[in-house]
Amino acid sequence: MSLFAAFAYLLSSALFILGLKLLSSPKTARRGNLYGAIGMLIAIVVTLGDKNIIDYTYIIIGLLVGSAIGTILARKVQMTAMPQMVGVLNGFGGGASALVAYAEYGRMGSQTAGNAPDVLVMLGLSLLIGVVTFVGSMVAAAKLHGVMRGAPILYSFQKQSNAAILFAIVALIALFTINPAQWYLLIAIIGLSAILGVTSVIPIGGADMPVVISLMNSYSGLAAAATGFLLSNNVLIISGTLVGTSGIILTNIMCKAMNRSLANVLFAGVGADYEGQTTTTEQRTVIRYTADDAAFMLENAQSVIIVPGYGLAVAQAQHVLQEMASILVGKGVSVRYAIHPVAGRMPGHMNVLLAEANVPYELLLEMDQINDDFQSTDVALVIGANDVVNPAARTKKESPLYGMPILNVDQARTTLVCKRSLNPGFAGEDNDLFYDKKTMMVFGDAKATITGIIQVLKK
Amino acid sequence: MTDALVFSIYVFILATFVGIEVISKVPPLLHTPLMSGSNAISGITLVGSLIAAGEGHGELSVYLGMAAVILATINVVGGFLVTDRMLEMFKQDKSPKPEETRRGN
Incomplete structure:
Protein backbone atom coordinates (compact mmCIF):
# COMPACT_ATOMS: atom_id res chain seq x y z
CA MET A 1 0.00 0.00 0.00
CA SER A 2 1.41 3.38 -0.97
CA LEU A 3 1.71 6.19 1.55
CA PHE A 4 -0.87 8.14 -0.43
CA ALA A 5 -3.37 5.29 -0.25
CA ALA A 6 -2.73 4.89 3.48
CA PHE A 7 -3.61 8.53 4.15
CA ALA A 8 -6.62 8.38 1.85
CA TYR A 9 -7.91 5.38 3.81
CA LEU A 10 -7.37 7.37 7.00
CA LEU A 11 -9.51 10.14 5.55
CA SER A 12 -12.20 7.57 4.68
CA SER A 13 -12.16 6.21 8.24
CA ALA A 14 -12.49 9.73 9.65
CA LEU A 15 -15.46 10.42 7.36
CA PHE A 16 -17.17 7.20 8.47
CA ILE A 17 -16.80 8.15 12.15
CA LEU A 18 -17.97 11.71 11.48
CA GLY A 19 -20.90 10.40 9.45
CA LEU A 20 -22.03 8.11 12.26
CA LYS A 21 -21.64 10.96 14.73
CA LEU A 22 -23.95 13.16 12.64
CA LEU A 23 -26.60 10.42 12.90
CA SER A 24 -27.15 11.59 16.49
CA SER A 25 -29.73 14.13 15.31
CA PRO A 26 -32.38 13.90 12.59
CA LYS A 27 -31.35 17.41 11.51
CA THR A 28 -27.83 16.35 10.56
CA ALA A 29 -28.38 12.64 9.81
CA ARG A 30 -28.73 13.00 6.06
CA ARG A 31 -25.45 14.91 5.87
CA GLY A 32 -23.87 12.18 7.98
CA ASN A 33 -24.96 9.51 5.52
CA LEU A 34 -23.52 11.61 2.69
CA TYR A 35 -20.18 11.88 4.54
CA GLY A 36 -20.13 8.10 4.84
CA ALA A 37 -20.79 7.74 1.10
CA ILE A 38 -18.01 10.22 0.28
CA GLY A 39 -15.64 8.28 2.54
CA MET A 40 -16.53 5.12 0.66
CA LEU A 41 -16.04 6.78 -2.73
CA ILE A 42 -12.58 8.00 -1.71
CA ALA A 43 -11.62 4.48 -0.56
CA ILE A 44 -12.85 2.96 -3.85
CA VAL A 45 -11.14 5.49 -6.13
CA VAL A 46 -7.83 5.17 -4.28
CA THR A 47 -8.03 1.38 -4.40
CA LEU A 48 -8.66 1.46 -8.15
CA GLY A 49 -5.31 3.23 -8.50
CA ASP A 50 -3.54 0.38 -6.69
CA LYS A 51 -0.52 -0.77 -8.70
CA ASN A 52 -1.37 -4.43 -8.12
CA ILE A 53 -4.50 -4.11 -10.25
CA ILE A 54 -3.64 -5.10 -13.78
CA ASP A 55 -7.04 -5.92 -15.26
CA TYR A 56 -10.10 -3.72 -14.87
CA THR A 57 -12.56 -5.81 -16.90
CA TYR A 58 -14.04 -7.82 -14.05
CA ILE A 59 -13.93 -4.85 -11.70
CA ILE A 60 -16.00 -2.71 -14.05
CA ILE A 61 -18.50 -5.52 -14.68
CA GLY A 62 -18.82 -6.09 -10.92
CA LEU A 63 -19.24 -2.41 -10.10
CA LEU A 64 -21.85 -1.88 -12.82
CA VAL A 65 -23.91 -4.98 -11.96
CA GLY A 66 -23.70 -4.28 -8.22
CA SER A 67 -24.63 -0.61 -8.58
CA ALA A 68 -27.62 -1.43 -10.78
CA ILE A 69 -28.98 -4.07 -8.40
CA GLY A 70 -28.28 -1.90 -5.35
CA THR A 71 -30.03 1.12 -6.85
CA ILE A 72 -33.10 -0.88 -7.84
CA LEU A 73 -33.34 -2.51 -4.40
CA ALA A 74 -32.99 0.82 -2.61
CA ARG A 75 -35.58 2.56 -4.78
CA LYS A 76 -38.20 -0.18 -4.85
CA VAL A 77 -38.17 -1.55 -1.32
CA GLN A 78 -41.26 -0.86 0.79
CA MET A 79 -40.62 0.65 4.20
CA THR A 80 -42.43 -2.29 5.80
CA ALA A 81 -39.89 -4.59 4.12
CA MET A 82 -36.89 -2.68 5.49
CA PRO A 83 -35.88 -5.47 7.92
CA GLN A 84 -35.55 -7.96 5.03
CA MET A 85 -33.67 -5.37 2.98
CA VAL A 86 -31.16 -4.74 5.77
CA GLY A 87 -30.95 -8.49 6.33
CA VAL A 88 -30.09 -9.17 2.69
CA LEU A 89 -27.55 -6.32 2.60
CA ASN A 90 -25.91 -7.62 5.79
CA GLY A 91 -25.68 -11.00 4.13
CA PHE A 92 -24.07 -9.59 0.98
CA GLY A 93 -21.48 -7.76 3.08
CA GLY A 94 -20.64 -10.98 4.89
CA GLY A 95 -20.60 -12.96 1.64
CA ALA A 96 -18.19 -10.47 0.07
CA SER A 97 -15.85 -10.80 3.05
CA ALA A 98 -15.83 -14.58 2.74
CA LEU A 99 -15.16 -14.42 -1.02
CA VAL A 100 -12.27 -11.99 -0.51
CA ALA A 101 -10.80 -14.32 2.10
CA TYR A 102 -10.95 -17.30 -0.27
CA ALA A 103 -9.55 -15.24 -3.15
CA GLU A 104 -6.71 -14.19 -0.83
CA TYR A 105 -5.95 -17.87 -0.33
CA GLY A 106 -5.78 -18.28 -4.10
CA ARG A 107 -3.43 -15.30 -4.28
CA MET A 108 -1.09 -16.86 -1.72
CA GLY A 109 -0.79 -19.72 -4.22
CA SER A 110 2.08 -22.06 -3.57
CA GLN A 111 3.59 -19.74 -0.93
CA THR A 112 0.88 -20.57 1.61
CA ALA A 113 3.38 -22.34 3.82
CA GLY A 114 5.41 -19.15 4.11
CA ASN A 115 2.61 -17.33 5.87
CA ALA A 116 2.57 -16.63 9.57
CA PRO A 117 0.03 -18.76 11.46
CA ASP A 118 -1.96 -15.71 12.53
CA VAL A 119 -2.62 -14.75 8.91
CA LEU A 120 -3.97 -18.26 8.32
CA VAL A 121 -6.12 -18.10 11.46
CA MET A 122 -7.56 -14.80 10.23
CA LEU A 123 -8.28 -16.39 6.86
CA GLY A 124 -10.25 -19.14 8.58
CA LEU A 125 -12.08 -16.68 10.83
CA SER A 126 -12.98 -14.43 7.88
CA LEU A 127 -14.52 -17.42 6.12
CA LEU A 128 -16.37 -18.54 9.25
CA ILE A 129 -17.88 -15.13 10.12
CA GLY A 130 -18.52 -14.20 6.50
CA VAL A 131 -20.33 -17.42 5.60
CA VAL A 132 -22.38 -17.51 8.84
CA THR A 133 -23.41 -13.88 8.20
CA PHE A 134 -24.35 -14.59 4.59
CA VAL A 135 -26.35 -17.75 5.20
CA GLY A 136 -27.84 -16.62 8.53
CA SER A 137 -28.99 -13.30 7.06
CA MET A 138 -30.60 -15.02 4.09
CA VAL A 139 -32.52 -17.36 6.41
CA ALA A 140 -33.61 -14.40 8.58
CA ALA A 141 -34.68 -12.43 5.50
CA ALA A 142 -36.62 -15.44 4.16
CA LYS A 143 -38.44 -15.73 7.50
CA LEU A 144 -39.23 -12.03 7.57
CA HIS A 145 -40.43 -12.04 3.98
CA GLY A 146 -42.71 -14.98 4.61
CA VAL A 147 -40.86 -17.22 2.13
CA MET A 148 -40.00 -19.41 5.07
CA ARG A 149 -42.18 -20.36 8.02
CA GLY A 150 -41.68 -17.76 10.76
CA ALA A 151 -42.22 -20.14 13.66
CA PRO A 152 -39.16 -21.45 15.50
CA ILE A 153 -37.85 -24.78 14.20
CA LEU A 154 -36.75 -26.88 17.13
CA TYR A 155 -35.14 -30.28 17.56
CA SER A 156 -33.48 -32.03 20.45
CA PHE A 157 -29.86 -31.29 21.35
CA GLN A 158 -30.07 -28.11 19.30
CA LYS A 159 -27.68 -26.04 21.43
CA GLN A 160 -25.29 -28.98 21.76
CA SER A 161 -25.17 -29.63 18.02
CA ASN A 162 -24.58 -25.94 17.25
CA ALA A 163 -21.76 -25.92 19.78
CA ALA A 164 -20.35 -29.11 18.21
CA ILE A 165 -20.40 -27.54 14.73
CA LEU A 166 -18.64 -24.43 16.01
CA PHE A 167 -16.05 -26.58 17.78
CA ALA A 168 -15.46 -28.58 14.59
CA ILE A 169 -14.91 -25.38 12.62
CA VAL A 170 -12.38 -24.11 15.18
CA ALA A 171 -10.60 -27.46 15.00
CA LEU A 172 -10.52 -27.28 11.19
CA ILE A 173 -9.06 -23.77 11.34
CA ALA A 174 -6.34 -25.05 13.66
CA LEU A 175 -5.67 -27.95 11.30
CA PHE A 176 -5.54 -25.58 8.33
CA THR A 177 -2.99 -23.40 10.13
CA ILE A 178 -0.73 -26.43 10.37
CA ASN A 179 -1.40 -27.67 6.80
CA PRO A 180 -2.14 -24.52 4.75
CA ALA A 181 -1.69 -26.34 1.46
CA GLN A 182 -4.78 -28.50 2.10
CA TRP A 183 -7.44 -26.42 0.36
CA TYR A 184 -10.20 -28.92 1.15
CA LEU A 185 -9.95 -27.91 4.81
CA LEU A 186 -11.18 -24.47 3.78
CA ILE A 187 -14.04 -26.02 1.80
CA ALA A 188 -15.00 -27.98 4.92
CA ILE A 189 -14.88 -24.77 6.99
CA ILE A 190 -17.16 -23.05 4.45
CA GLY A 191 -19.60 -25.98 4.42
CA LEU A 192 -19.84 -26.25 8.20
CA SER A 193 -20.14 -22.47 8.55
CA ALA A 194 -23.05 -22.52 6.11
CA ILE A 195 -24.76 -25.22 8.17
CA LEU A 196 -24.13 -23.19 11.34
CA GLY A 197 -25.64 -20.14 9.65
CA VAL A 198 -28.86 -22.10 9.09
CA THR A 199 -29.01 -23.94 12.41
CA SER A 200 -28.32 -20.85 14.51
CA VAL A 201 -31.18 -18.83 12.98
CA ILE A 202 -33.98 -21.38 12.46
CA PRO A 203 -34.76 -21.81 16.18
CA ILE A 204 -35.55 -18.11 16.43
CA GLY A 205 -39.20 -17.13 15.97
CA GLY A 206 -40.45 -14.48 13.58
CA ALA A 207 -41.35 -12.08 16.37
CA ASP A 208 -37.78 -12.09 17.65
CA MET A 209 -36.27 -11.16 14.32
CA PRO A 210 -35.28 -7.63 15.45
CA VAL A 211 -32.66 -9.30 17.63
CA VAL A 212 -31.39 -11.51 14.81
CA ILE A 213 -31.21 -8.67 12.30
CA SER A 214 -29.23 -6.54 14.76
CA LEU A 215 -26.92 -9.44 15.51
CA MET A 216 -26.34 -10.12 11.80
CA ASN A 217 -25.60 -6.41 11.38
CA SER A 218 -22.89 -6.83 13.97
CA TYR A 219 -21.54 -9.98 12.30
CA SER A 220 -21.33 -8.26 8.91
CA GLY A 221 -19.12 -5.63 10.54
CA LEU A 222 -16.98 -8.24 12.25
CA ALA A 223 -16.62 -10.07 8.93
CA ALA A 224 -15.24 -6.91 7.34
CA ALA A 225 -12.93 -6.39 10.33
CA ALA A 226 -11.65 -9.98 10.10
CA THR A 227 -10.90 -9.43 6.40
CA GLY A 228 -9.08 -6.26 7.45
CA PHE A 229 -6.91 -8.31 9.82
CA LEU A 230 -6.21 -10.74 6.99
CA LEU A 231 -5.20 -8.02 4.54
CA SER A 232 -3.62 -5.77 7.25
CA ASN A 233 -5.92 -3.03 6.03
CA ASN A 234 -6.86 -0.48 8.70
CA VAL A 235 -9.83 1.08 6.94
CA LEU A 236 -11.47 -2.35 6.88
CA ILE A 237 -10.69 -2.96 10.53
CA ILE A 238 -11.95 0.48 11.64
CA SER A 239 -15.19 0.50 9.66
CA GLY A 240 -15.88 -3.16 10.34
CA THR A 241 -15.39 -2.63 14.06
CA LEU A 242 -17.66 0.44 14.08
CA VAL A 243 -20.43 -1.61 12.49
CA GLY A 244 -19.70 -4.53 14.80
CA THR A 245 -20.13 -2.39 17.91
CA SER A 246 -23.20 -0.69 16.46
CA GLY A 247 -24.86 -4.04 15.88
CA ILE A 248 -24.00 -5.31 19.35
CA ILE A 249 -25.34 -2.13 21.00
CA LEU A 250 -28.61 -2.45 19.06
CA THR A 251 -28.82 -6.16 19.87
CA ASN A 252 -28.50 -5.33 23.55
CA ILE A 253 -31.21 -2.67 23.38
CA MET A 254 -33.54 -5.11 21.62
CA CYS A 255 -32.83 -7.89 24.14
CA LYS A 256 -33.60 -5.58 27.06
CA ALA A 257 -36.80 -4.37 25.44
CA MET A 258 -37.87 -7.96 24.77
CA ASN A 259 -36.88 -9.26 28.16
CA ARG A 260 -34.22 -11.73 26.98
CA SER A 261 -30.56 -12.18 27.63
CA LEU A 262 -28.05 -12.03 24.82
CA ALA A 263 -26.82 -15.51 25.73
CA ASN A 264 -30.36 -16.78 25.27
CA VAL A 265 -30.34 -15.38 21.72
CA LEU A 266 -26.85 -16.54 20.82
CA PHE A 267 -27.31 -20.10 21.97
CA ALA A 268 -30.67 -20.96 20.50
CA GLY A 269 -34.14 -21.05 21.92
CA VAL A 270 -35.35 -17.48 21.44
CA GLY A 271 -39.09 -17.57 21.10
CA ALA A 272 -39.11 -21.20 22.15
CA ASP A 273 -39.67 -20.76 25.88
CA TYR A 274 -43.33 -20.03 25.51
CA GLU A 275 -44.10 -22.40 22.66
CA GLY A 276 -47.38 -24.16 23.25
CA GLN A 277 -48.27 -22.15 26.30
CA THR A 278 -52.02 -21.84 26.66
CA THR A 279 -53.86 -18.76 27.75
CA THR A 280 -56.40 -18.56 30.51
CA THR A 281 -59.70 -20.02 29.51
CA GLU A 282 -61.85 -18.28 32.09
CA GLN A 283 -64.62 -16.24 30.54
CA ARG A 284 -64.19 -12.55 31.01
CA THR A 285 -66.18 -9.89 29.28
CA VAL A 286 -65.04 -6.83 27.48
CA ILE A 287 -67.27 -3.99 26.44
CA ARG A 288 -67.28 -3.36 22.73
CA TYR A 289 -67.29 0.19 21.54
CA THR A 290 -67.69 1.60 18.05
CA MET B 1 2.66 -12.98 16.58
CA THR B 2 3.61 -10.63 13.77
CA ASP B 3 3.96 -6.87 14.21
CA ALA B 4 1.18 -6.39 11.67
CA LEU B 5 -1.23 -8.39 13.82
CA VAL B 6 -0.28 -6.50 16.99
CA PHE B 7 -0.86 -3.22 15.16
CA SER B 8 -4.20 -4.49 13.84
CA ILE B 9 -5.31 -5.41 17.35
CA TYR B 10 -4.46 -1.84 18.52
CA VAL B 11 -6.63 -0.39 15.78
CA PHE B 12 -9.43 -2.87 16.51
CA ILE B 13 -9.58 -2.08 20.24
CA LEU B 14 -9.43 1.69 19.75
CA ALA B 15 -12.11 1.54 17.05
CA THR B 16 -14.33 -0.39 19.46
CA PHE B 17 -14.17 2.47 21.96
CA VAL B 18 -14.89 5.04 19.25
CA GLY B 19 -17.80 2.91 18.07
CA ILE B 20 -19.37 2.65 21.53
CA GLU B 21 -18.99 6.43 22.08
CA VAL B 22 -20.46 7.42 18.74
CA ILE B 23 -23.22 4.82 18.38
CA SER B 24 -24.64 5.18 21.89
CA LYS B 25 -25.45 8.80 21.05
CA VAL B 26 -27.73 7.83 18.17
CA PRO B 27 -31.38 8.18 19.31
CA PRO B 28 -33.79 5.22 18.89
CA LEU B 29 -35.67 7.43 16.42
CA LEU B 30 -32.85 6.82 13.93
CA HIS B 31 -31.95 3.23 14.71
CA THR B 32 -33.21 1.84 11.40
CA PRO B 33 -31.22 4.35 9.30
CA LEU B 34 -28.27 3.67 11.62
CA MET B 35 -28.46 -0.01 10.76
CA SER B 36 -28.76 0.48 7.02
CA GLY B 37 -26.15 3.25 6.99
CA SER B 38 -23.60 1.38 9.09
CA ASN B 39 -24.38 -1.64 6.95
CA ALA B 40 -23.33 0.33 3.87
CA ILE B 41 -20.09 1.20 5.66
CA SER B 42 -19.41 -2.48 6.30
CA GLY B 43 -19.45 -2.85 2.51
CA ILE B 44 -15.89 -1.48 2.78
CA THR B 45 -14.87 -5.06 1.99
CA LEU B 46 -15.30 -3.76 -1.55
CA VAL B 47 -11.74 -2.43 -1.21
CA GLY B 48 -10.43 -5.97 -0.76
CA SER B 49 -12.76 -7.28 -3.47
CA LEU B 50 -11.45 -4.81 -6.06
CA ILE B 51 -7.87 -5.95 -5.58
CA ALA B 52 -8.87 -9.62 -5.70
CA ALA B 53 -10.81 -9.07 -8.94
CA GLY B 54 -8.11 -7.00 -10.61
CA GLU B 55 -4.88 -8.72 -9.66
CA GLY B 56 -5.18 -11.44 -12.25
CA HIS B 57 -3.96 -14.16 -9.87
CA GLY B 58 -5.50 -17.15 -11.55
CA GLU B 59 -9.01 -17.57 -12.89
CA LEU B 60 -10.58 -18.69 -9.61
CA SER B 61 -9.36 -15.66 -7.65
CA VAL B 62 -10.55 -13.32 -10.36
CA TYR B 63 -14.06 -14.79 -10.55
CA LEU B 64 -14.39 -14.93 -6.77
CA GLY B 65 -13.15 -11.36 -6.70
CA MET B 66 -15.76 -10.28 -9.23
CA ALA B 67 -18.53 -12.00 -7.26
CA ALA B 68 -17.24 -10.20 -4.16
CA VAL B 69 -17.26 -6.87 -6.02
CA ILE B 70 -20.90 -7.43 -7.04
CA LEU B 71 -22.05 -8.35 -3.52
CA ALA B 72 -20.10 -5.56 -1.82
CA THR B 73 -21.27 -2.97 -4.37
CA ILE B 74 -24.92 -3.94 -3.80
CA ASN B 75 -24.22 -3.58 -0.08
CA VAL B 76 -22.61 -0.15 -0.47
CA VAL B 77 -24.86 1.41 -3.13
CA GLY B 78 -28.10 -0.10 -1.81
CA GLY B 79 -27.20 0.74 1.78
CA PHE B 80 -26.36 4.41 1.27
CA LEU B 81 -29.27 5.05 -1.12
CA VAL B 82 -31.92 3.41 1.05
CA THR B 83 -30.60 5.24 4.13
CA ASP B 84 -30.85 8.53 2.29
CA ARG B 85 -34.38 7.67 1.18
CA MET B 86 -35.39 7.01 4.78
CA LEU B 87 -33.68 10.04 6.27
CA GLU B 88 -35.34 12.28 3.72
CA MET B 89 -38.71 11.25 5.21
CA PHE B 90 -37.89 12.51 8.71
CA LYS B 91 -39.39 15.98 8.74
CA GLN B 92 -39.84 18.62 11.39
CA ASP B 93 -43.25 19.76 12.54
CA LYS B 94 -44.42 22.66 10.40
CA SER B 95 -47.98 22.90 11.73
CA PRO B 96 -48.61 25.50 14.46
CA LYS B 97 -48.01 24.30 18.00
CA PRO B 98 -51.10 22.77 19.64
CA GLU B 99 -50.94 25.34 22.46
CA GLU B 100 -51.49 28.20 20.06
CA THR B 101 -54.66 26.77 18.60
CA ARG B 102 -56.09 25.15 21.71
CA ARG B 103 -59.82 25.52 22.14
CA GLY B 104 -61.18 27.54 25.00
CA ASN B 105 -62.92 24.66 26.80
Missing part, protein backbone atom coordinates in the same frame (compact mmCIF):
# COMPACT_ATOMS: atom_id res chain seq x y z
CA ALA A 291 -65.70 4.08 15.98
CA ASP A 292 -68.33 6.69 16.90
CA ASP A 293 -67.56 6.28 20.61
CA ALA A 294 -63.84 6.42 19.93
CA ALA A 295 -64.20 9.59 17.86
CA PHE A 296 -66.23 11.20 20.65
CA MET A 297 -63.56 10.39 23.25
CA LEU A 298 -60.73 11.64 21.07
CA GLU A 299 -62.49 14.83 20.05
CA ASN A 300 -63.26 15.79 23.62
CA ALA A 301 -59.78 15.06 24.93
CA GLN A 302 -57.16 17.69 25.55
CA SER A 303 -54.28 15.32 25.15
CA VAL A 304 -53.92 12.04 23.27
CA ILE A 305 -50.96 9.66 23.12
CA ILE A 306 -50.99 7.16 20.27
CA VAL A 307 -49.26 3.82 20.83
CA PRO A 308 -48.66 2.14 17.47
CA GLY A 309 -47.76 -1.53 17.13
CA TYR A 310 -46.80 -3.64 14.18
CA GLY A 311 -50.50 -4.42 13.59
CA LEU A 312 -50.78 -0.85 12.38
CA ALA A 313 -48.19 -1.43 9.69
CA VAL A 314 -49.71 -4.78 8.72
CA ALA A 315 -53.03 -3.01 8.13
CA GLN A 316 -51.17 -0.25 6.21
CA ALA A 317 -52.98 2.25 8.41
CA GLN A 318 -50.12 4.73 9.03
CA HIS A 319 -51.40 7.27 6.53
CA VAL A 320 -55.01 7.31 7.76
CA LEU A 321 -53.67 7.51 11.32
CA GLN A 322 -51.68 10.61 10.42
CA GLU A 323 -54.79 12.07 8.77
CA MET A 324 -56.79 11.42 11.93
CA ALA A 325 -54.06 12.92 14.10
CA SER A 326 -53.91 16.10 12.04
CA ILE A 327 -57.70 16.51 12.23
CA LEU A 328 -57.45 16.20 16.01
CA VAL A 329 -54.56 18.69 16.12
CA GLY A 330 -56.73 21.04 14.03
CA LYS A 331 -59.40 20.73 16.71
CA GLY A 332 -56.91 21.75 19.37
CA VAL A 333 -56.05 18.32 20.75
CA SER A 334 -52.44 17.68 21.64
CA VAL A 335 -51.38 14.46 19.88
CA ARG A 336 -48.11 12.61 20.41
CA TYR A 337 -46.81 9.12 19.69
CA ALA A 338 -45.20 6.73 22.16
CA ILE A 339 -42.79 4.34 20.45
CA HIS A 340 -41.77 1.15 22.24
CA PRO A 341 -38.26 -0.06 21.27
CA VAL A 342 -39.66 -3.25 19.74
CA ALA A 343 -42.57 -1.63 17.88
CA GLY A 344 -41.94 -2.96 14.39
CA ARG A 345 -39.67 -5.64 12.99
CA MET A 346 -36.27 -4.05 13.55
CA PRO A 347 -34.79 -1.35 15.80
CA GLY A 348 -36.46 2.00 15.07
CA HIS A 349 -38.74 0.51 12.41
CA MET A 350 -41.96 2.17 13.64
CA ASN A 351 -40.34 5.62 13.46
CA VAL A 352 -39.52 5.09 9.79
CA LEU A 353 -43.04 3.84 9.04
CA LEU A 354 -44.59 6.90 10.70
CA ALA A 355 -42.08 9.31 9.16
CA GLU A 356 -43.09 7.91 5.77
CA ALA A 357 -46.69 8.82 6.65
CA ASN A 358 -45.50 12.41 7.26
CA VAL A 359 -45.66 12.34 11.04
CA PRO A 360 -43.21 15.03 12.21
CA TYR A 361 -40.38 13.41 14.14
CA GLU A 362 -40.74 15.70 17.20
CA LEU A 363 -44.00 13.91 17.93
CA LEU A 364 -42.35 10.46 17.96
CA LEU A 365 -41.25 9.97 21.55
CA GLU A 366 -39.37 7.03 22.94
CA MET A 367 -40.64 5.11 25.93
CA ASP A 368 -38.48 6.77 28.60
CA GLN A 369 -39.38 10.24 27.39
CA ILE A 370 -43.12 9.78 27.47
CA ASN A 371 -43.94 7.06 29.99
CA ASP A 372 -44.49 9.47 32.88
CA ASP A 373 -46.88 11.58 30.81
CA PHE A 374 -49.60 8.93 30.51
CA GLN A 375 -51.02 9.74 33.96
CA SER A 376 -51.77 13.28 32.88
CA THR A 377 -53.16 12.22 29.50
CA ASP A 378 -56.85 11.99 28.63
CA VAL A 379 -56.76 9.24 26.03
CA ALA A 380 -54.12 6.62 25.22
CA LEU A 381 -54.92 5.16 21.81
CA VAL A 382 -53.38 1.71 21.32
CA ILE A 383 -53.40 0.48 17.73
CA GLY A 384 -52.21 -2.98 16.79
CA ALA A 385 -49.99 -3.34 19.87
CA ASN A 386 -50.39 -5.91 22.61
CA ASP A 387 -47.41 -7.25 24.57
CA VAL A 388 -45.79 -3.81 24.91
CA VAL A 389 -48.82 -2.54 26.86
CA ASN A 390 -49.53 -5.69 28.88
CA PRO A 391 -49.58 -4.91 32.64
CA ALA A 392 -48.66 -8.56 33.31
CA ALA A 393 -45.08 -7.41 32.68
CA ARG A 394 -45.24 -5.50 35.97
CA THR A 395 -47.13 -7.93 38.18
CA LYS A 396 -47.29 -11.54 36.96
CA LYS A 397 -44.09 -13.20 38.06
CA GLU A 398 -44.76 -16.41 36.11
CA SER A 399 -45.43 -14.59 32.83
CA PRO A 400 -42.82 -14.66 30.04
CA LEU A 401 -43.39 -10.91 29.85
CA TYR A 402 -42.50 -10.30 33.51
CA GLY A 403 -39.88 -7.58 33.81
CA MET A 404 -40.23 -6.33 30.26
CA PRO A 405 -40.48 -2.53 30.09
CA ILE A 406 -43.97 -1.53 28.95
CA LEU A 407 -45.80 1.65 28.05
CA ASN A 408 -48.02 2.85 30.91
CA VAL A 409 -51.18 3.23 28.83
CA ASP A 410 -53.34 1.99 31.74
CA GLN A 411 -52.44 5.17 33.64
CA ALA A 412 -54.21 7.40 31.14
CA ARG A 413 -57.74 8.53 32.02
CA THR A 414 -59.14 6.40 29.21
CA THR A 415 -57.42 3.73 27.16
CA LEU A 416 -58.78 3.14 23.68
CA VAL A 417 -57.62 -0.12 22.11
CA CYS A 418 -58.10 -0.85 18.40
CA LYS A 419 -57.50 -4.52 17.73
CA ARG A 420 -58.71 -7.22 15.43
CA SER A 421 -59.48 -9.69 18.19
CA LEU A 422 -58.72 -10.56 21.77
CA ASN A 423 -56.02 -13.00 20.68
CA PRO A 424 -52.91 -12.78 22.83
CA GLY A 425 -49.69 -11.27 21.50
CA PHE A 426 -46.53 -13.13 20.52
CA ALA A 427 -45.80 -13.94 24.15
CA GLY A 428 -49.07 -15.88 24.44
CA GLU A 429 -50.04 -13.92 27.54
CA ASP A 430 -53.64 -12.75 27.98
CA ASN A 431 -53.83 -8.97 28.39
CA ASP A 432 -55.64 -7.70 31.50
CA LEU A 433 -55.68 -4.22 30.03
CA PHE A 434 -58.51 -5.23 27.69
CA TYR A 435 -60.78 -6.07 30.63
CA ASP A 436 -60.04 -2.90 32.60
CA LYS A 437 -63.00 -0.62 33.35
CA LYS A 438 -61.14 2.36 31.88
CA THR A 439 -60.44 0.53 28.64
CA MET A 440 -62.62 0.92 25.56
CA MET A 441 -62.15 -1.88 23.04
CA VAL A 442 -62.88 -1.17 19.39
CA PHE A 443 -62.62 -4.36 17.36
CA GLY A 444 -61.81 -4.45 13.68
CA ASP A 445 -59.11 -3.80 11.12
CA ALA A 446 -56.98 -0.80 12.15
CA LYS A 447 -57.40 0.96 8.82
CA ALA A 448 -61.21 0.51 8.74
CA THR A 449 -61.56 1.63 12.36
CA ILE A 450 -59.46 4.76 11.91
CA THR A 451 -61.23 5.60 8.64
CA GLY A 452 -64.51 5.29 10.56
CA ILE A 453 -63.23 7.63 13.26
CA ILE A 454 -62.13 10.16 10.63
CA GLN A 455 -65.60 10.15 9.06
CA VAL A 456 -67.18 10.95 12.42
CA LEU A 457 -64.58 13.61 13.20
CA LYS A 458 -65.23 15.34 9.88
CA LYS A 459 -68.95 15.70 10.53
